[in-house]
Amino acid sequence: MRTTKQQELPEAVPSLEAKPSRRRHILDLDDFTRDEIEFVFETADAMKEVLEREIKKVPTLRGKTLVTLFYEPSTRTRVSFEQAAKNLSADVINLSASGSSVEKGESLIDTARTLQALGADIIVMRHYHAGAPYLIAQHVAVSVINGGDGCHAHPTQGLLDLYTIREHLGTIDGAKVVIIGDILHSRVARSNIWGLTRMGAEVILCAPPTLVPVGLGAPAFPVVTVEPSLDRALKGADVIMPLRLQKERQKGGLLPTLREYIQFYQLDSRRLSLAKPDALVLHPGPMNEGIEITPEVAHGAQSVIEEQVTKGVAVRMALLYLLVGGAE
Amino acid sequence: MPLLVVGGRILDPSQGIDMMGDLLIADGIISQLGEKVAIPHERHLVLRAGGMMVTPGFIDLHCHLREPGFEEKETIATGTRAAARGGFTTLCCMANTNPPIDHRAAVEFVQQKAAAEGVVRVLPIGCITKGREGEEMVEMGELAQAGVVALSDDGSPVMDSRLMRYALEYSRLFDLFLIEHCEDLSLSQGGVMNEGWVSTRLGLKGIPPAAEEIMVARDIALAEMTGARLHIAHVSTAGSADLIRRAKDKGIPVTAEVTPHHLTMTEERVMGYGGEDKKAVKPSSLALSCYDTNAKVNPPLRSEQDVQALIDALSEGVIDVIATDHAPHEDVAKMCEYDLAAFGISGLETALGSLMTLVHEGKIDLMALISKLTVEPAKILHKNELGTLKLGSSGDVTIFDPEAEWVVDPSAFASKGRNTPLGGCLLKGKVMATICRGEVAYKDDALKLETIRREARI
C-alpha cells in the first residue's frame, strides 16, 4: 500500500475536457487524434495506480472475453495483453497458430467468426500478413486489436513507447526521436512514426538505404527525416530507438554482413554520448544484444527498455478501457 | 435469320466510317451497310439502335477462361457469356489451364467446348514451353496446325533468355507470335502490389516497375535479334511504354497491349475507397476495407504518372491494343489476407464502361478507342475478317450506349469471377447488344428484337 502526503493530492479537475467517443477497433495509430492519445495517457496513469495496489484487479471488463489470436510467436505482447485483461477482470483465451484449427487451413475469416460465436468480445491478433486484422474487423462484430501485422503496424507498442517517452520527458512535443535500423520491415517503426509525429515529435530515420522503405516523402505520410549516418542522426537526440535486426536480412541480400551493420549502425556508448546527455534508449524488443545495441547501452542508466514492459500493461489496460462497449 | 440493325451511329475504324445508318447481317456475314438498307429477305430480325454506337465486335487478345482445370473460377460457357455482355465477340484465351494448352488435345478440347457451349468466338493461345515450366519449347507446329493463334506462358515469364531466343526464332516457321508476360521474377519476388508509397503505407511488399521493364527490354532485344513477332502483354509502366516506343521507332516487330484497369486505376485502389462516391481515397487513416484484394493484380496497378503515360502511349499507337486480361477467381481466392489472395481482375463486363471514362474525360478519342478493341487486335492476329464492318467480313457487331449510366453489381455478372474493384462504382457507357457471326449473343432488356415480314417496311 502506498502512502501519499496530503499536499500531493492532485487537482481534482480532469485536465482533459474532450472525451473521446467509443472506439470499435485499434488497428493502427494513423486514426488516433492527439486528444485520444492524451486520453490514453491519462487513463494509463490511472491504470498504473491500479497496478500498484495489493489487489491489482478492477471489475471494469467483468463478463467480457478477450481472445489472443497469435499466428506469430510472441511472448511479451501476448502476456502483456493477458495481464491487462485479467487486471480488468476479463476472461482470457489464448490461441496460437499451432494446436488449433488455423493449422488445418481454416480461413482467417472463419476462425474469427468461430471466436465470435464462442462469445469473444475482443480479439487481439498478431499475424505475419499485413492487413489481416482489417480483414477480420470487416467480417466480425467484435472489437479487434492489432497486436502486430506483418510489416504494417503495431499500435499498442507504439502507444507504450509514446507513453514511456512522455513519462520521462514530460511531453513528446518537440522531442527529437531517432529510429535506427530495419525500418523497412518494422511495424513498430511505422506505428511510432504516426504516433510521434501526431504528438509533435521530430522523427529521424537512420538506416542503410536497403532498409528504408520507398515513398516516405509522399504527401500522405507524416514528415520524417532520413539520415543514413548514425553519428549525424544522433546529434541532439532526446530519444533513441534501435530496432531489432533480424539475421535473415543478411541472407536476403539487404546487408553484406552483420559485422558491417554493427560497424555502422550499432548503438554503443560512444555513439550514445553524441545524443543529449539524458537521452532515453528504447527498444521494442526482443533485443539482439551485440548487434543493434551493446549490452552496456541496453542495460545502462539511460535505458528504459525494461520499464517499457511494465508500462505496456498499463497502456494496454487503458486501451481495453477505450474499447469497452465499442462493439455494441 | 438475317438481322438488320436500324438507325445506329456506325463507327468502323477499319474503314474510317462514322455515320448514321443501317447494317444488315445475313448468313453470318456483314452484307449491307448504308444510310438506308434495302431488305431483300422475306423474314428478318430488326434491332433498333436508336442512335447508339454500332461497331465491329470487340476482340480480346488476352483473357483467362480457366477451362479445363479451374472450372470453379470460370468455364468457357460462363466466360463467353461475360464476354458477350462486355461487347466482345472474339476471345483469345490464355494457356494457363490445367492441363495447360501445350498439346493438340488441349487445344481441341477448348475448341470443342467453345463450339458446344460458347456464345462468342474463342481462339486458343498455346504455351511457349511444355507445362509452362520454362524449360522446353512446346511442339509449335502441332499447336499451329491445331489452330492456336499465338503462344504464351502468361502468368509466368520465360525467364531463361536463351530459351526465349530459340522460341522466338522457331516461331517464325509458323504464322504465330509470342506473347510475353514481362516480369523479372527475382526482382518481383514476394511482391503483391506496386512498389511505392502505398505499399509502404500498407506494409506490403512491392513489385518495382523495373521488374517489368527489364523483361520488356530483354524481349525487345531478342525480337530485334530474331526478327520474330513479339507481343508484350499488359504493359503497366511508363518505362515499358518508352522501351516499346523506341523499339517501334527502330522497326522492331513488337506490339503491345494494355488493360482497362491499368488505364483507369492507380495503386491507391488497393487502399480501398472512402466516401459515398467511392472516389475519395483517404490515406490519412485506413478504412476497414483497405487491403482490397480485388485490386490485387499482376502486373500491379501503378502510379498516376504510369497511368498517364499508358494513355499517351495508347493514343500515339505505341501501345496497339486494349486487352482485358480477364482473370476470374472464386470468392474464397479473394476473401483472405492480401498477401495470400490470388492475382487478377474479372474484367470483361466492365471493360467498355471503364474505358468510356477516358472518352468522357477527353483523354482518348472514341474512334481511337474502338480501333484498339477491333481492327488493331485483328491486325495482330492476321485476321482480316474480324474487327471490321467491311462487307463480307464476319457478322460480329457490338452496340453500345455511350451515355447510359449503370452501377457495377458483381453479383449480377455472367462471369463466375466477381473479383472486381469496381463493385458499386457508377460507369457511363453500356453494352446494349452483342452479335457474333450474325447471332445475338447478348441483348440488354431495354433493346427490342423484332421479327419482321418484308411487307412491313421500315
Add this chain to the structure above:
Amino acid sequence: MPQKVILAEEDIRRALTRIAHEIVERNHGCDGLVFIGMRTRGVPLARRIAEAIREFEGVEIPVGALDIGLYRDDISSMAWHPPIRPTIIPIDIRGKSVILVDDVLFTGRSTRAAMDAIIDFGRPLSIQLAVLVDRGHRELPIRADYVGKNMPTAMDEDVAVRLKETDGRDEVAIIRSD
C-alpha cells in the same frame, strides 16, 4: 435552461461545518477516521470537512481521492468514456472508519461502486457516507449518514453542484431541462 439556486456559498459552508461536527460526534472523536472524496467534486468537499475538523478539533484527518470509473456498472452503455483519474488512498484503510464524501446522492450506484473500490484496498472498520445533497430516487438500498441538504427533485431535473476549486464559485442549483 431555467435554474434555481438552492444553496448559496454561505449555506454550503454551514452545511459542511455541521456535517463535520456530526462526524466527530458520531465517531466519538477523530481516531481512525479517513476521508475519501469521490472524484470529481467529492474531493474538495472532503478536504473542506477535514479542514473544518482541524479548526475545531486541531486534528489532521487524512483525505484520499477515489475514481469509481473502473467500477461502474454502466460503462458499456455510455456514449463516451468517462476519463479515469488515479485513485489515491493516503493510508492503509484496514481497521479504519472511512467517510466517503460525494456531492450528490442520487440512484446510489456510484456509492455502490465506491464501496466496492474501497473494499479492494482492504477491510475498513466501517464505511460512512457524507453528501452535500440528497436528491432522492434511490435504486439501491443505500442511505447517507450525513446530508447537507435533502432536496426532493423530479427525474427530469438536474442538480448542479459548483465549487470554487472546480467551478470558480460555490452554489447548488436545480436545473430544469425542457
